[in-house]
Amino acid sequence: MSATSATTASPAQETVLECRGIERRFGGLVAVSGVDMTIDRGEIFGLVGPNGSGKTTLTNAITGFYPPNKGTIVFEGVDITGRRPHRIAALGVARTFQNLALFNGLTVLENIMLGRHIHMRPGVIRTALYWWLARPEEVANRAFCEEIIEFLQLESIRHELVDGLPIGLKKRVELARALAAEPRLLILDEPMAGMNQEEKEYMARFILDARAERGVSVLLIEHHMDVIIGICDRMLALNYGEMIGTGIPRDVIRDPRVVQAYIGDTHAH
Amino acid sequence: MFYRQSGIRHTDYVSDSKLFPIPADRNLLLLILLIALAAPFILAPFYVNSYILPWLIWTAAALGLNLVIGWAGQLHLGYAALMAVGAYTSVHAARFGIPWEGALLIGGALSAVIGSLFAFAALRVKGLYLALTTLALQFVMDWVLSHSPTITGGSHASLQAPTFRLLGQAITSDAGRYYVALGWCVLVTIFLLNLRRTGLGRALVAVREKDYAAAILGVNSFLYKIIAFATSAFIAGISGGILVVCYYFLVTPEQFTVAVSIQLLAMVIVGGLASIIGTYLGVGLILLAPGVVNRLFGALAGYFDLRFSPETFAHIPNAVYGALIIVFLIIEPMGLGKIYRNIRDYLLVWPFDQLKK
Numbered sequence: 001m002s003a004t005s006a007t008t009a010s011p012a013q014e015t016v017l018e019c020r021g022i023e024r025r026f027g028g029l030v031a032v033s034g035v036d037m038t039i040d041r042g043e044i045f046g047l048v049g050p051n052g053s054g055k056t057t058l059t060n061a062i063t064g065f066y067p068p069n070k071g072t073i074v075f076e077g078v079d080i081t082g083r084r085p086h087r088i089a090a091l092g093v094a095r096t097f098q099n100l101a102l103f104n105g106l107t108v109l110e111n112i113m114l115g116r117h118i119h120m121r122p123g124v125i126r127t128a129l130y131w132w133l134a135r136p137e138e139v140a141n142r143a144f145c146e147e148i149i150e151f152l153q154l155e156s157i158r159h160e161l162v163d164g165l166p167i168g169l170k171k172r173v174e175l176a177r178a179l180a181a182e183p184r185l186l187i188l189d190e191p192m193a194g195m196n197q198e199e200k201e202y203m204a205r206f207i208l209d210a211r212a213e214r215g216v217s218v219l220l221i222e223h224h225m226d227v228i229i230g231i232c233d234r235m236l237a238l239n240y241g242e243m244i245g246t247g248i249p250r251d252v253i254r255d256p257r258v259v260q261a262y263i264g265d266t267h268a269h
Numbered sequence: 270m271f272y273r274q275s276g277i278r279h280t281d282y283v284s285d286s287k288l289f290p291i292p293a294d295r296n297l298l299l300l301i302l303l304i305a306l307a308a309p310f311i312l313a314p315f316y317v318n319s320y321i322l323p324w325l326i327w328t329a330a331a332l333g334l335n336l337v338i339g340w341a342g343q344l345h346l347g348y349a350a351l352m353a354v355g356a357y358t359s360v361h362a363a364r365f366g367i368p369w370e371g372a373l374l375i376g377g378a379l380s381a382v383i384g385s386l387f388a389f390a391a392l393r394v395k396g397l398y399l400a401l402t403t404l405a406l407q408f409v410m411d412w413v414l415s416h417s418p419t420i421t422g423g424s425h426a427s428l429q430a431p432t433f434r435l436l437g438q439a440i441t442s443d444a445g446r447y448y449v450a451l452g453w454c455v456l457v458t459i460f461l462l463n464l465r466r467t468g469l470g471r472a473l474v475a476v477r478e479k480d481y482a483a484a485i486l487g488v489n490s491f492l493y494k495i496i497a498f499a500t501s502a503f504i505a506g507i508s509g510g511i512l513v514v515c516y517y518f519l520v521t522p523e524q525f526t527v528a529v530s531i532q533l534l535a536m537v538i539v540g541g542l543a544s545i546i547g548t549y550l551g552v553g554l555i556l557l558a559p560g561v562v563n564r565l566f567g568a569l570a571g572y573f574d575l576r577f578s579p580e581t582f583a584h585i586p587n588a589v590y591g592a593l594i595i596v597f598l599i600i601e602p603m604g605l606g607k608i609y610r611n612i613r614d615y616l617l618v619w620p621f622d623q624l625k626k
């Protein structure tokens with residue numbers, strides 16, 4: 001159902017992210033090359049490929065961790081190629097990491113509050129004069145975070161340290177932290193890795209709801225083809241850093257090159 | 270004691286974000302504060318002047334160091350140098366005729382400027398390299414002090430602090446000096462308590478834990494490290510000034526050598542990283558234990574009529590003291606603050622241990 005909406009691409013469709021000719025090398029290794037990708041507003045865009053095909057490298061190029069060696073990246077009309085990650089974040093790009101990146105020693109709530117960082121103005125004077133300068137801001141942002149906590153059903157663990165949570169919950173907290181930033185582009189790097197079927201379905205529902213309620217565009221990296229077909233409007237398949245297919249999921253997964261890449265590399269999918 | 274939480278329900282975010290959300294804790298703290306205020310009247314002046322007063326000032330200084338090491342996660346081996354900047358600057362400013370309030374602030378400000386300028390260069394390297402660079406700050410400062418008699422006060426290399434006045438009031442009594450130290454320590458403590466519930470504190474922890482994850486949330490880790498260095502240098506500067514005007518009365522280069530930097534580091538580590546109560550305990554142990562062990566040892570030796578050569582007598586307490594630090598760190602590598610918390614958590618549910626999660 002969601003896939004059909006993308007087939008009738010209306011002319012009013014607005015581009016959120018545009019990558020043109022992205023190439024990234026690590027020494028002699030070409031991790032990503034010649035990748036073109038556009039994501040429209042409100043779209044859930046799937047990115048697939050066998051292990052080591054350059055999916056994470058592409059997201060690292062977009063978010064500024066490993067700037068591309070060639071090509072340009074435009075976010076909402078602004079050229080962000082080579083900008084530092086914290087600047088790109090401030091523009092409205094959020095992401096989760098393939099290997100969880102929560103802050104140990106902080107509670108679930110504090111982690112999610114950190115997602116509000118770009119909407120707050122923390123400082124030394126504010127901290128010193130908390131009662132007068134920081135409290136209104138803290139309380140307002142806390143209220144926002146509580147909405148996200150409710151949305152992702154994290155109420156019962158909000159004051160718990162993230163250190164000891166099971167992986168499924170950690171992934172959810174990381175999604176909450178990313179959503180707290182009110183991003184317009186959300187990049188999720190394998191949010192369902194290590195989850196059972198039920199947790200996967202929950203996560204898929206959260207992603208769909210996030211788009212519906214918060215109007216966020218999503219770049220979703222995922223190994224599970226059922227998820228990609230189920231919730232993505234369009235997708236891109238990579239192999240050895242190169243595009244081997246892009247378009248509507250049903251068409252892409254039938255593409256002989258994609259089938260070849262997947263049968264050749266991983267039998268499971 | 271578990272009942273102290275019963276019936277407490279926070280119904281808004283303000284009450285949920287109080288420094289001490291549980292009234293029992295608040296009352297306990299109030300009691301401690303009252304005792305602290307009454308200390309000059311109930312304790313012998315000797316204890317107040319030579320134990321509690323330095324303990325408070327060093328605690329304020331160590332809390333500043335803990336901000337950099339514990340919160341922002343950056344090793345700092347040149348902290349005493351920044352205290353020296355504050356001490357010399359404020360004494361010179363006061364001798365120049367600037368009122369002490371201003372003199373102390375100028376000392377703190379100059380220390381913050383030097384600390385952050387230095388951090389600007391040093392933070393390009395990480396970990397042990399940063400530690401070495403901060404050590405360089407200490408040696409540069411030692412060198413400057415030993416080569417510029419105009420700063421250190423001529424051939425004697427000691428500089429008398431002018432009479433201490435605050436708000437037009439000459440502070441010459443023991444109690445007055447004690448209250449200044451107490452006030453400063455309380456201020457620094459409140460700042461660090463607030464740090465736990467504001468965006469600044471969270472951002473510093475984020476930079477410490479995972480700087481790449483902090484970056485994608487929009488946290489400029491370089492900027493926040495500089496902020497941590499500058500703020501802690503400010504605290505160092507003022508603590509240095511107060512230490513001189515309330516405790517040493519004159520300032521000499523030996524008061525802020527590399528040994529002092531190491532001692533401050535020990536206070537923070539023994540107390541516990543990012544632990545406020547731990548810093549109080551850590552400073553207490555490092556500062557007071559040598560004296561206590563010494564006396565205890567002397568008393569024991571007298572009681573059992575043991576005879577040692579004076580040399581052994583001087584060394585055994587030191588060895589005991591060193592062993593004490595090691596034992597504490599083996600019991601709990603997270604420091605005294607963690608030991609305190611473990612005991613407290615145990616007592617909170619005693620005798621219903623099974624309630625513990």
Ligand SMILES: Nc1ncnc2c1ncn2[C@@H]1O[C@H](COP(=O)(O)OP(=O)(O)OP(=O)(O)O)[C@@H](O)[C@H]1O
Binds near residue numbers: 026050054056
């Ligand atoms: N920092 C780096 N330094 C050197 N090589 C790297 C670096 N990051 C990635 N690579 C290499 O780039 C290639 C693409 O890796 P990438 O992590 O982007 O793959 P992926 O598609 O995300 O794989 P997976 O499904 O396992 O997550 C791999 O060969 C990898 O070894």
Ligand SMILES: [Mg+2]
Binds near residue numbers: 055056057098189
């Ligand atoms: Mg990857």
